[in-house]
Amino acid sequence: MSCDEVMDAMNRELDGDLTAEERQRMQHHLLNCPRCVLLYERLRRLSSQLESLPKVQPPYSVVDALLPRLEQMPLPTARKVRRRRMAWRRLILWTGGSVAVALLGVMAVVAEIHEGQLSAPQDGVVLETERADQAGEVPRSGAASPLASALRPSPEGLREQSGDPPSGRAEPSPRAGRTEGGGSALQAASPFGGRGTAPSSAPEAKSTHEASRTPTSTPDVPSVPEAPTSEAPVDHEPNGEPPAPPPSDHATALVPPQQEESGAERAVALGGPAGSERPVANAGIPQGGKAKDVSKAPLPSPDGQWQAAVVGEGKARRVIVYDAKGAVRFRGHALSPIARVTLQWEGNALVYDVVTAQNGRETAERWRVDMAAMAEARLTQSPRP
Amino acid sequence: MVDPRLIRDAQAGNREAMIELLRQIETPVYRTAYYLLGNEQDALDVTQEALLRVFTKLHTYQEKAHFHTWVQRIVTNLCIDLYRRRSDSVMFEACDGSLPDRISVEEEVERLDLVADVKEAINRLPLHQRAVVILRYLQDFSYQEIADALNLPLNTVKSHLFRARQQLKVWLQDHVKGGVRG
Numbered sequence: 001m002s003c004d005e006v007m008d009a010m011n012r013e014l015d016g017d018l019t020a021e022e023r024q025r026m027q028h029h030l031l032n033c034p035r036c037v038l039l040y041e042r043l044r045r046l047s048s049q050l051e052s053l054p055k056v057q058p059p060y061s062v063v064d065a066l067l068p069r070l071e072q073m074p075l076p077t078a079r080k081v082r083r084r085r086m087a088w089r090r091l092i093l094w095t096g097g098s099v100a101v102a103l104l105g106v107m108a109v110v111a112e113i114h115e116g117q118l119s120a121p122q123d124g125v126v127l128e129t130e131r132a133d134q135a136g137e138v139p140r141s142g143a144a145s146p147l148a149s150a151l152r153p154s155p156e157g158l159r160e161q162s163g164d165p166p167s168g169r170a171e172p173s174p175r176a177g178r179t180e181g182g183g184s185a186l187q188a189a190s191p192f193g194g195r196g197t198a199p200s201s202a203p204e205a206k207s208t209h210e211a212s213r214t215p216t217s218t219p220d221v222p223s224v225p226e227a228p229t230s231e232a233p234v235d236h237e238p239n240g241e242p243p244a245p246p247p248s249d250h251a252t253a254l255v256p257p258q259q260e261e262s263g264a265e266r267a268v269a270l271g272g273p274a275g276s277e278r279p280v281a282n283a284g285i286p287q288g289g290k291a292k293d294v295s296k297a298p299l300p301s302p303d304g305q306w307q308a309a310v311v312g313e314g315k316a317r318r319v320i321v322y323d324a325k326g327a328v329r330f331r332g333h334a335l336s337p338i339a340r341v342t343l344q345w346e347g348n349a350l351v352y353d354v355v356t357a358q359n360g361r362e363t364a365e366r367w368r369v370d371m372a373a374m375a376e377a378r379l380t381q382s383p384r385p
Numbered sequence: 386m387v388d389p390r391l392i393r394d395a396q397a398g399n400r401e402a403m404i405e406l407l408r409q410i411e412t413p414v415y416r417t418a419y420y421l422l423g424n425e426q427d428a429l430d431v432t433q434e435a436l437l438r439v440f441t442k443l444h445t446y447q448e449k450a451h452f453h454t455w456v457q458r459i460v461t462n463l464c465i466d467l468y469r470r471r472s473d474s475v476m477f478e479a480c481d482g483s484l485p486d487r488i489s490v491e492e493e494v495e496r497l498d499l500v501a502d503v504k505e506a507i508n509r510l511p512l513h514q515r516a517v518v519i520l521r522y523l524q525d526f527s528y529q530e531i532a533d534a535l536n537l538p539l540n541t542v543k544s545h546l547f548r549a550r551q552q553l554k555v556w557l558q559d560h561v562k563g564g565v566r567g
């Protein structure tokens with residue numbers, strides 16, 4: 001054994017990978033090579049240092065922290081696929097011997113292969129972002145294409161599908177914030193620790209998108225939960241999961257910049273009764289009341305604890321709530337640049353209406369931001385002729 | 386070792402089994418994230434994300450892969466993803482600012498600086514070497530399991546691990562010398 005070979009053997013010995021014979025040869029070399037003995041000694045010391053690295057534990061139970069969110073998420077199962085497989089098999093058994101069986105058998109095999117490919121988790125997931133995304137396993141919202149993201153469920157998307165953001169959720173999804181707005185470098189200061197984490201704007205971006213297409217949805221019911229995959233559920237999502245919303249870094253692309261009033265900040269006061277969840281009938285008609293044009297000045301909450309404002313960020317605008325010290329505590333979903341937004345406080349909750357005109361129709365949405373949960377939810381929307 | 390029945394129950398839609406499963410993998414996931422990213426907050430964020438991934442993707446898991454390998458693949462991918470996005474933004478800033486070549490500066494620092502402890506030394510390793518070291522020493526993975534988790538050829542795993550050891554040895558040796566001198 002040369003010194004190089006021994007180096008290799010010493011490393012493998014540390015990992016328990018040497019055969020008895022190889023070990024013997026290595027030891028024979030070490031008897032005659034003080035330099036390698038020294039190296040081996042250092043390697044062993046290093047290895048034991050690495051072995052004694054602290055077995056760190058999370059400072060709190062992440063699962064517990066996630067529970068409220070998980071409860072709201074549908075749990076995808078492979079049941080649909082299995083049921084189909086069982087059906088095929090039963091069919092084959094019952095009609096055994098006939099020509100039809102042969103045909104169905106071929107189809108079943110094809111179906112099985114097809115499904116097997118779709119659900120295979122270990123094909124091609126690699127360190128490289130691009131390849132892993134292609135493989136379809138462990139898709140990452142940050143790197144996925146808009147189309148791919150729309151077809152794949154993401155945690156944020158599932159949460160949105162389930163209705164209101166869960167109350168009491170301690171903090172926003174890190175991914176939801178970081179993947180948005182073109183990367184962490186472009187994010188505004190975080191309300192929760194200064195690392196560019198924005199409260200889940202992905203789902204809201206989708207809602208904005210949906211609202212413009214399906215203005216007749218009822219409150220708290222996901223408007224088009226299965227549209228992208230319902231026609232061919234097995235081909236795209238064998239588990240029957242609802243589709244994911246487009247990640248919000250594509251939000252501005254999905255909320256088309258509408259030309260008629262390009263970028264005009266037309267926030268108009270809306271004097272609806274506080275707490276009303278009925279469709280916004282008179283949005284856009286200037287009225288009195290507490291609401292004000294917040295694109296110009298922040299609207300303080302009744303107790304003075306919060307300040308709400310509509311703030312432009314690039315092409316998009318969003319509702320932002322600051323605390324008394326001026327720190328951002330909540331960031332709403334991206335709004336169309338031409339949407340009219342009116343804000344009003346109802347105790348510790350901010351209610352805002354978003355009226356978007358498109359192709360002669362106006363879409364009104366009412367959103368409620370619960371400052372205790374630091375989450376927003378769409379309350380109602382109604383079509384306007 | 387996770388009970389395969391627990392995995393099957395969770396895959397069949399049993400929420401309690403799913404939660405129990407997540408509890409069992411929480412610490413190993415966090416540990417990898419912690420050592421790969423080097424700080425608690427990022428590790429918590431990625432752990433949360435990884436657990437959500439397991440929740441939404443478990444039905445695609447097939448038993449021919451080891452469950453822990455599958456889980457570690459998810460968390461290492463998320464860490465690497467985050468790390469790269471961070472690096473990109475740093476590079477973007479560097480282009481704008483006065484640091485013409487951040488990498489060469491870093492290399493220079495690496496050569497001159499002394500390393501205080503093993504953890505700090507690990508943080509200096511190239512990402513793949515770091516991942517291999519973490520899976521070997523914090524998850525007790527074999528070469529083959531590391532290769533599966535990182536989707537690397539077996540030989541690449543070995544060479545990453547051996548090089549990492551060589552590099553760590555040098556850095557930590559420098560530290561010892563520095564300590565003696567200092």
